[in-house]
Amino acid sequence: MILEQHICNACYSRLRRHPESCPGCDQIKVLAFYDSVRRIVCATCAGVPSRFACITCGSEEQLTGSQCGTCRLTERLRDVLADKAGAIHPGLATLYDYLLTARDPRAVVRWLRREPVGATLRAMAAGELPIRHSTLDALPLSPRVRYLRRMLISAGTLPAIDVLLNDLENHAAAFIAGLPKEHGAITGQYYHWELLRKIRQRSANRAMTPSSYSTRSTELRQIADFFAWLDTNELSLPSLDQASIDRFFAHHHSQGAVGTFLNWAIRRGLTSSAEIPGRKLARPRPPVPxxxxxxxxxxxxxxxxxxxxxxxxxxxxxxxxxxxxxxxxxxxxxxxxxxxxxxxxxxxxxxxxxxxxxxxxxxxxxxxxxxxxxxxxxxxxxxGASPHHxxxxxxxxxxxxxxxxxxxxxxxxxxxxxxxxxxxxxxxxxxxxxxxxxxxxxxxxxxxxxxxxxxxxxxxxx
Structure with missing residues (x-):
């Protein structure tokens, strides 16, 4: 019974999730009772035992199960970040303090359940994995790992780096390693000595953006596709001639990355001199009135x-x-x-x-x-949604x-x-x-x- 009537489970859960300021005591409580003048108030003001209070601290805010969000988060953090002695690992103490400042502790509890977040932090706390960027570099690249890295940087647990640039380097290394040996060797040279050098120069003044990350990833894929086209047509960089280059660009549009790569290959003497088609200028749009x-x-x-x-x-x-x-x-x-x-x-x-x-x-x-x-x-x-971003x-x-x-x-x-x-x-x-x-x-x-x-x-x- 709530307010002298039966309610369904959905309404009961909604009531627990949305405590309000009690008109009797001005505290944030679940208002589910009548006082002597028929005001809807908290259990204390109604003079009845509270069925909603956290079993640990008595709070009725951000309830989750039998505890409030803060107490549940504190327990979860002590479980995930504890070292073999049962104390918070010194290297993760700043993360512990930072996560406890969450405005909605329940969201952090849900985040800690997700993999590889919980397993990685437990392994760090137990001393099985070092508390370093290299540990995250070894994980499969994903938005969840990127978020974890940014969280650790925000908390001061890991030193600040350009996260997207770091992810691009890891992605490029894995991508190039998956190419045929000959193609990977040349693509690796081009990436490290031409692309990455310029990217790092720009990143020194402004962190890499998601659009730039996507563009650079696409460029690597386009170069790999070009090598695949060479193999399909029984060609190679040393045997490439003007007619073959013209044939490629006639059938493959928006290949500026391949053109830039070929100009680099010509300068390095990896292929014969040829004229690389320039990018077609986009037709100017009419001015906006x-x-x-x-x-x-x-x-x-x-x-x-x-x-x-x-x-x-x-x-x-x-x-x-x-x-x-x-x-x-x-x-x-x-x-x-x-x-x-x-x-x-x-x-x-x-x-x-x-x-x-x-x-x-x-x-x-x-x-x-x-x-x-x-x-x-x-x-x-x-x-944005990511910490400090x-x-x-x-x-x-x-x-x-x-x-x-x-x-x-x-x-x-x-x-x-x-x-x-x-x-x-x-x-x-x-x-x-x-x-x-x-x-x-x-x-x-x-x-x-x-x-x-x-x-x-x-x-x-x-």
Whole structure:
């Protein structure tokens, strides 16, 4: 009996999962009883024994079985992270402390049950596996292992690395090892001395993105497919001639990776000199009309079906010519909320228009409750699901698809418009855009802002 009536198991479970503030004692409890004035209150205020309280601490929040989420998580962590002496392994103590800051301990308990998470952490705690990145490198590559690695980095258990770059190196090593010996030897040389060197140089300034990871993986597969084509046609790199190269590219489109590889092979003397077809330039899209852009702005301001963070990013793209890749890397420190809301997209902060400012304030209010862990980490303005990681560009782009917001075309159109309104240097300074890019747009639009100081100097009446 609950509230003097019989309820089904589903309603009983829902009641346990959603404790509220009790009107009698102001504590978060399961409200399932009547007090003397017929208010719905907790068991204590109703003067009856509680059937919901955690058997360990008495809490009625985040109940799971006979315990609250925090007590259940504490027990699970002591089980998973204990060394042979029964104490938390010193090398995993920071992970223990970090996971206990979870806002929903039940989610962490479920995560620890998944494999290979629980088994790997138990083996580390028991001293069977070292607490190092190499232990995770030996596991089959998967999103779950990637999440575990990021969790260990976030907790300070493992040193910080570029996780996607590390995964790419592991994937490439396994992929190349699976190729025929001759093909693998050449592909390995190309990957290590040409591709990986450039990737690491870029990664020094900015961590690898999921799209870049996917592109590099595809390039390796395309090169392997090219070697398979050579075998099928009884060809080899030394015997490759212009006619064979032309035949390959005539029947295989979007093979820029193969073209880059062949140019490298020619420079290294692995194949005879030949002309490699260049990439065909994409046909330019017609410019996006200004009224279309502002219609999309109105749609995003009002559309509550789009996640709030993606709406804000979409508006920054539409109004301020931002790239999604730059927006997802914004931090909370880039926003100043006073009488007006200002955001630092470039060196000089911009004051946001009221509709965008209202949405951004709402987003900031929601961030605190959505953070899965209380302790530390980068203060991303648009945090993602993985620990200490911002939201992915692909996720935001997917949310904007219903409004047909194609960021690249809109960015170009807005840039063309903005350089006609203010000098290119100001556009570059406030929007965080390379000055040469802004000048190039200004030249294409025949903007006269660049000659303004000279015209003023030559006027006799000034």
């Amino acid at each position: 200004d009224d279309v852009i502002w219609n999309k702005v109105d749609q995003l301001v009002d559309d509550e079906s789009v996640p709030l963070g993606s709406r804000v990013i979409g508006l920054l793209v539409l109004v301020f010519a931002q790239r999604i890749s730059d927006c997802v890397r914004l931090c909370r420190s880039d926003v100043t909320d006073g009488q007006t809301v200002r955001i630092a997209l470039g060196r000089t902060p911009l004051t946001l228009p009221s509709p965008i400012a209202v949405l951004l304030r709402r987003h900031l209010e929601e961030l605190g409750a959505r953070r899965p862990y209380i302790g530390g980490g980068p203060e991303w303005l648009f945090p 911002h939201i992915s560009e692909a996720s935001v782009a997917l949310h904007l698809v219903p409004h047909q917001i194609h960021a690249r075309e809109i960015q170009q159109a807005r840039m063309d418009y903005l350089v006609q309104q203010v000098p290119a240097s100001i556009v570059a300074d406030t929007l965080g855009i390379n000055i040469n890019t802004a000048i190039r747009h200004a030249a294409r639009m025949n903007s006269t802002w660049g000659s303004y100081p000279e015209l003023r100097a030559n006027r006799p009446d000034l």
